[in-house]
Amino acid sequence: MNVTPESRVKRATIEDVAKLAGVSRQTVSRAVNDKAEIDAETKRRVLDAARSLNYRPSRFARGLIRQDTTTLGLIISDIGNPFFPELASGVLRAAQARDWQVVLYDTGEDPEREVLALSTLAAQADVGAGFLTSPEVFAHAERLGVPFAVLDPGWDAGAAPGVGIDIAGGVRLAVRHLAAAGHRRIGMIDGAAGPHDKRRTSFLAVAEELRLDVGEDDVQSAPRSVEGGAEAIGVLRARKPEITAVFAYNDILAVGAVRGLKAAGVRVPEDFAVVGFDGLPLGELVEPPITSVYVDIRRMGELAVAAAAELLAGRTPEPVVVSPELRVRGSA
Amino acid sequence: MNVTPESRVKRATIEDVAKLAGVSRQTVSRAVNDKAEIDAETKRRVLDAARSLNYRPSRFARGLIRQDTTTLGLIISDIGNPFFPELASGVLRAAQARDWQVVLYDTGEDPEREVLALSTLAAQADVGAGFLTSPEVFAHAERLGVPFAVLDPGWDAGAAPGVGIDIAGGVRLAVRHLAAAGHRRIGMIDGAAGPHDKRRTSFLAVAEELRLDVGEDDVQSAPRSVEGGAEAIGVLRARKPEITAVFAYNDILAVGAVRGLKAAGVRVPEDFAVVGFDGLPLGELVEPPITSVYVDIRRMGELAVAAAAELLAGRTPEPVVVSPELRVRGSA
DNA sequence: TCGGAGCCCGTGAGCGCTCACGGGAGCGCT
DNA sequence: AGCGCTCCCGTGAGCGCTCACGGGCTCCGA
Numbered sequence A, B: 001m002n003v004t005p006e007s008r009v010k011r012a013t014i015e016d017v018a019k020l021a022g023v024s025r026q027t028v029s030r031a032v033n034d035k036a037e038i039d040a041e042t043k044r045r046v047l048d049a050a051r052s053l054n055y056r057p058s059r060f061a062r063g064l065i066r067q068d069t070t071t072l073g074l075i076i077s078d079i080g081n082p083f084f085p086e087l088a089s090g091v092l093r094a095a096q097a098r099d100w101q102v103v104l105y106d107t108g109e110d111p112e113r114e115v116l117a118l119s120t121l122a123a124q125a126d127v128g129a130g131f132l133t134s135p136e137v138f139a140h141a142e143r144l145g146v147p148f149a150v151l152d153p154g155w156d157a158g159a160a161p162g163v164g165i166d167i168a169g170g171v172r173l174a175v176r177h178l179a180a181a182g183h184r185r186i187g188m189i190d191g192a193a194g195p196h197d198k199r200r201t202s203f204l205a206v207a208e209e210l211r212l213d214v215g216e217d218d219v220q221s222a223p224r225s226v227e228g229g230a231e232a233i234g235v236l237r238a239r240k241p242e243i244t245a246v247f248a249y250n251d252i253l254a255v256g257a258v259r260g261l262k263a264a265g266v267r268v269p270e271d272f273a274v275v276g277f278d279g280l281p282l283g284e285l286v287e288p289p290i291t292s293v294y295v296d297i298r299r300m301g302e303l304a305v306a307a308a309a310e311l312l313a314g315r316t317p318e319p320v321v322v323s324p325e326l327r328v329r330g331s332a
Numbered sequence C: 001t002c003g004g005a006g007c008c009c010g011t012g013a014g015c016g017c018t019c020a021c022g023g024g025a026g027c028g029c030t
Numbered sequence D: 001a002g003c004g005c006t007c008c009c010g011t012g013a014g015c016g017c018t019c020a021c022g023g024g025c026t027c028c029g030a
Helices: A014-021 A025-032 A040-053 A059-065 A083-098 A111-124 A135-144 A167-180 A198-209 A226-239 A251-263 A297-312 B014-021 B025-032 B040-053 B059-065 B083-098 B111-124 B135-144 B167-180 B198-209 B226-239 B251-263 B297-312
Strands: A071-076 A101-106 A127-131 A148-151 A162-165 A186-190 A219-221 A245-248 A273-278 A291-294 A320-322 A325-327 B070-076 B100-106 B127-131 B148-151 B162-165 B186-190 B219-221 B245-248 B273-278 B291-294 B320-322 B325-327
Touching (some): A014 A025, A014 A040, A059 B059, A059 B111, A083 A101, A083 A297, A083 B083, A083 B100, A101 A111, A101 B083, A111 A127, A111 A135, A111 B059, A127 A297, A135 A148, A148 A297, A162 A297, A167 A186, A167 A198, A167 A273, A167 A291, A167 A325, A186 A198, A186 A251, A198 A219, A219 A226, A226 A245, A226 A251, A251 A273, B014 B025, B014 B040, B070 B111, B070 B297, B083 B100, B111 B127, B127 B297, B135 B148, B148 B297, B162 B297, B167 B198, B167 B245, B167 B273, B167 B291, B186 B198, B186 B226, B226 B251, B245 B251, B297 B320
Parallel strands (some): A071 A101, A071 A127, A127 A148, A186 A245, A245 A273, B070 B127, B127 B148, B186 B219, B245 B273, B273 B291
Antiparallel strands (some): A291 A325, B291 B325
């Protein structure tokens, strides 16, 4: 498994230090963890010996005894997407408050790598949290026996512990906003991996509920990047010229859509409206700023850690869902 | 230290599973790590017992024996700054290639928290990497005995192992570019914590070298945020109305500066030029796109991991410095 | 009938550290 | 002299697991 067979330099043990300093293990331990019951001079001698041997206590041996350090494994899809640093920020903050360690796994939204990450996470961390692309992957986590707090990714997490997002509610806000502005033909730029994504299905459902003239083929899939969004809006408008607004899977795609529109000479929001999802700070910087369904991502991270803590304590965490709100800015 | 005295549920040991399944530890081990020399039926029974007890092998006990898992502690200043996710991306990629774990520490650029992070890192990881605000903090790392690959943050890392940036060279590119466009009075928006930051000193040095009319008070400090940049440009122009261009400490500040200028009705780049540093993807999204000194941040991350690997092997890594290049976009 | 080869399983040892002890040396006190 | 301190320091045990053995069992061919 380990790709690099580099000769790790074998570390000095407490015994080595003890021998060199002419004392016992226990005395070395006392010196290193600066406890009482040790003579100042002895301590200095031991510390010198330790330094000269480049001694550092083994975290494994130490962890075996004082089982007090907790490690959380955080699984994210793509750290290049500003959404995830935002999430990590919340997780990190909450973890630090509890004195937890956080190890990071970036899966690139690849189910295989998710399973892999989950496996190593199970071996390296006490508890996990993060986004998973499918229920199957989560089932894998359960099979491994790792407590895992799922962040609602679009599939219905159902009874899985973690923190959910009221995606349907968020989508409703977005589509309602567009409808209220008079748009009847609204497209969607979809960034989901599978076809059963909640944002997509909610979009279709809300459109039907509002009796808008919207169907399956008003949805255009795209890779989750600015370029993907720009390209998708072009494809969509070529196919459906009557469309006057789009709802984008996330802000990255929305930014791309706006970019694509501007490049095509379409004015936003005068000629065409765009609404995004996530409410990233990034959305405020572009011209026009993106109207978006804001989700308190940092809080999600904090809640995820709280849920993980519950799982670790053997309890089942309270189900929580965060409610998005619409942030009307310039693009719609 | 541990803020939350939550009762961690004590985990089942291999012995518990062995007892329940009516076999020996070794057999349980064989089943769990699916090795040979075990009957299929026995294996199933053991695995059932393990599941019912919610057994997961202790990573500490396991690590004590097979010392094959390497953990890298990554110290960053602020995950909210897009620079760092970019860096983390490179680190993660390189770490994954070596089958390393990455634990993350966000210090908020606070020296105290840096020292704290370094201490826990020393206890939890095999090797560290990241940005440190001062040589003093690095000295702390050395005192702790952790091998640490420093990413050149602005102070002169000198003999410290790690990967440097040719900041002076980068700044030269930026200022030269502005001077070539005819700017004689150039300001700087500084985001550094201390006054001896390389970007600042290089800026002053290059300006003098080019015999520009630039002095100490053409440098305006600002918190590293978009708002900080916007505010700083206002202050700077109020104090020095004759300035026609600024060099910003990083792209975030540059974006803020452009924002501030546009809000004040100043056209960029026609009336005023702005050059940033880092070359973040973000800079391409704003209007006008930010001309910036591009640094290959991901590669820096990869190089940092390589340096860390060298340190771990007991060797001293080759000194490397990455050379920035100017990416001329719209703002200058 | 018996030896040898598989197959399956268990036993001691030890990874590097800390915890709970126990104990010697030195001192002042009765 | 004897007692009881305090101040240091060392010795076993054990955390939970894997590795290197060893050994019983069945089956088969000589």
